[in-house]
Amino acid sequence: MATIGPGIFHSVISEDEGDNEIDLPVFLLDRRPVTNREFLQFIDTNPEWSRDHVIRLFADTGYLSHWISATELGPDVDAEQPLTHVSWFSATAYCEAKGARLPRWYEWEFAAAADVTRADARDDPIWRQQILNWYATPGGRSLAPIAQRAANFYGVYDLHGLVWEWVEDYNALLVAADSREQGGADKVRFCGAGALSMERKENYAILMRIAMLNSLEAAYTTRNLGFRCAADVLEGA
């Protein structure tokens, strides 16, 4: 894993009115997304997470549906492609089995702000355009293997350009800053995307990712949503 942070940065999510400065502790992040091969190995020792045995509460019917069987990838699936068709629960179980966890949104956003040479390249319109070009690419083609492009500033591959990724707090992103604790009938409920408070709106690619994550339920799987793991840096280590 790559060691990233600590650092202070401005998230696209506003924590409070006008204040979006995040003081992020140091953390570890997988350099690569989890691949088909790695997840198949996980299922070998954790058969309850095979598509034949998984409980429906934890994964929808699309779970690992691109593999030819519950225990084989088949000829059309590259072992080194990023794993997709994976739910939040199953991704969480994989990381926990490694003594890790999913990255939190701020960790992911912090790491993904870097390009090849800079820790935070988000103010560079050329870099932003490169990311947007990927989102504009039709999604029908087969996924490329991992780590084919240059690693970023931290030595981390494929944060952009390959797949979407689960984060631990996927269900914490679009809670509006003004939705809390007011008394009115409309306001005590979470108001959804309409009440979203977002900063740095020029960072459209990251906002799209947040909107996508916010639309998910924990059992959902899709063909372009994968994950990688993260971990805390232990005190004194």
Next chain:
Amino acid sequence: MNTHRLQAIAFTLVLSICASARASDLPETSIYHLDVEITDQRGTVQSLDAFRGHPVVFSMFYATCPNVCPVLISTIQMMERKLSPDELSKLRVILVSMDPENDTPQVLNQVAAKHGIDTDRWKLTRAAPQDVRKIAAVLGVKYRKLPDGEFNHTSVLTLVDGDGVVQVKSAKLPGIDDAFLRAIKEHI
């Protein structure tokens, strides 16, 4: 191989079959498949299915929440007053704190006392932080901690049947959601 050894193997087989039967006789969508521990206001540690066999209203809250959470608690209590004594005796309520750092059993016990909560039928609980996120995931609750220690969160009541299968959800607060109340009566 002697007879004793065979008996021992047979006994072990029966035991393991019984152990797996307990989980597998739950419907696939039961939230009781979630392997988490909750600690209630008495300090009792249990699994999420502590009230299995009863219809249970689940929701999430935190103790220092100034407005929404008291409204959430009083809304459930208002619905309870619409039930007959017999109906009421069968209903259970489990609230899970989204603030496990601060909501110790003592704090949860104070909340219960302050709101006159019937702790034979209600549990105010905390769980490990990673488990709170999982419980929120099965209940469809969104929450985020803010720098000032408060939380942004959705207020959702979820009714599960005796097997832990979600029957109906309500985000209508404050005030009684008639459809939710009807569903409670149907599942008692």
